[in-house]
Amino acid sequence: MTLLQHSPSKRAKKPTTRLSPLILGTPALVVQHTPCTLDLSILPPELACRLFHTMLHESRDWQRNKWWLFDRVVESPHRTSFYTRRSSNQAEDENMQQAAQYWYNGRRTEPPAAFLPAMEEACMHIERVVNREMRKRKRFPLEWGGEPGTQEETGSGEKILWRANVAAANCYEGAKESVGFHSDQLTYLGPYATIASLSLGTSRTFRLREVVPTDERETRSARTYDIPLPHNSLIIMHASTQETFKHSVPPQSVIDLFHPPFPPPPDLSAPDEREQRSTASPSNCRINMTFRFYRPDFRAQTTPRCNCGAPCILRPDMKNRYREPSQTSGHGEGSNHVTLDQGTGHTLRKNMVDKYWWTCYAGAQNDGKGCGFWKVMDVVAEGRGPFVGSVPRSSS
Numbered sequence: 001m002t003l004l005q006h007s008p009s010k011r012a013k014k015p016t017t018r019l020s021p022l023i024l025g026t027p028a029l030v031v032q033h034t035p036c037t038l039d040l041s042i043l044p045p046e047l048a049c050r051l052f053h054t055m056l057h058e059s060r061d062w063q064r065n066k067w068w069l070f071d072r073v074v075e076s077p078h079r080t081s082f083y084t085r086r087s088s089n090q091a092e093d094e095n096m097q098q099a100a101q102y103w104y105n106g107r108r109t110e111p112p113a114a115f116l117p118a119m120e121e122a123c124m125h126i127e128r129v130v131n132r133e134m135r136k137r138k139r140f141p142l143e144w145g146g147e148p149g150t151q152e153e154t155g156s157g158e159k160i161l162w163r164a165n166v167a168a169a170n171c172y173e174g175a176k177e178s179v180g181f182h183s184d185q186l187t188y189l190g191p192y193a194t195i196a197s198l199s200l201g202t203s204r205t206f207r208l209r210e211v212v213p214t215d216e217r218e219t220r221s222a223r224t225y226d227i228p229l230p231h232n233s234l235i236i237m238h239a240s241t242q243e244t245f246k247h248s249v250p251p252q253s254v255i256d257l258f259h260p261p262f263p264p265p266p267d268l269s270a271p272d273e274r275e276q277r278s279t280a281s282p283s284n285c286r287i288n289m290t291f292r293f294y295r296p297d298f299r300a301q302t303t304p305r306c307n308c309g310a311p312c313i314l315r316p317d318m319k320n321r322y323r324e325p326s327q328t329s330g331h332g333e334g335s336n337h338v339t340l341d342q343g344t345g346h347t348l349r350k351n352m353v354d355k356y357w358w359t360c361y362a363g364a365q366n367d368g369k370g371c372g373f374w375k376v377m378d379v380v381a382e383g384r385g386p387f388v389g390s391v392p393r394s395s396s
């Protein structure tokens with residue numbers, strides 16, 4: 001396997017044209033420009049408001065994530081928490097708890113909280129929409145090809161493609177709280193993950209920026225897309241979003257206060273407020289919940305360990321820097337060819353990502369000192385799957 005490097009002189013030839021950001025204000029524009037879909041009214045209004053009040057109440061206990069970046073500790077500019085959906089399978093629950101700790105950048109934490117009743121209710125709506133959207137889309141070879149539904153769940157005859165078994169929750173208070181550009185770690189999600197992101201409360205902008213592969217850097221620039229996410233909207237980051245885009249919630253100069261259309265449920269109001277329950281105070285908070293499917297073939301026990309003895313994290317080769325010697329131009333058949341998603345009309349990049357690596361992440365909690373371990377993921381040798389398509393063994 002070779003690493004595509006550009007010579008310093010070539011690197012200077014990066015296109016100078018800076019593309020101006022595009023605002024994607026409608027679901028149709030989101031589908032046209034990104035591998036995401038947007039639903040502007042996902043939950044029944046009463047449920048959306050009850051979930052907002054519930055999570056806002058919960059968020060008083062959420063924490064800012066802290067981790068080492070090089071030689072200093074950084075702190076997330078918003079508060080976060082992690083929930084797992086309890087199942088009837090105890091081994092599965094233990095696996096989820098182990099995996100959940102790595103939401104906190106490798107920091108050991110208390111076992112995560114279970115989905116609350118309002119989250120379970122919301123999840124039924126979200127799973128239905130995610131499965132419906134996934135059935136319309138081109139599937140990628142490395143997506144999960146198993147059937148996570150139970151006999152009971154699949155009784156309708158339709159295969160369940162995705163289930164939410166964990167949810168990460170974020171609270172952004174005021175206009176300045178934010179999250180920087182990143183792509184979500186795939187350690188437990190596996191390649192070509194689908195993530196459903198629910199917004200409640202104050203509307204904020206969700207920003208997406210494409211990562212241009214190394215061999216296309218001289219011919220085109222990345223575009224930034226801004227998507228306003230109002231209360232009760234769902235953006236689904238479909239398969240390939242984590243491989244080809246980074247996302248963020250940038251700080252804003254101003255925000256609109258959110259006026260909850262329903263009062264908080266009685267169990268959340270202080271006794272002296274219960275008489276005045278016909279109104280709810282305006283809020284400057286946005287609650288975000290990303291519902292995720294932790295794949296059975298990426299369970300915590302199968303995560304490779306680095307030389308520090310800590311679980312690695314899984315990252316995609318977003319820039320297509322690694323190529324097999326035979327993949328010089330990358331135009332061959334297989335997983336690397338030009339494609340148009342027939343279901344959505346969205347053009348997929350010329351060479352889709354098909355390399356991932358496991359890397360040491362111990363440094364995030366260990367004074368920034370990791371062991372530098374990395375290895376290419378070999379799904380066949382690691383016994384992962386089943387996948388949607390056939391997958392070649394990695395030659396590395």
Ligand SMILES: O=C(O)CCC(=O)C(=O)O
Binds near residue numbers: 168170249290
């Ligand atoms: O708040 C959002 O919309 C994004 C949150 C996010 O990127 C994450 O939790 O990974």
Ligand SMILES: [Fe+2]
Binds near residue numbers: 182247
């Ligand atoms: Fe994210």
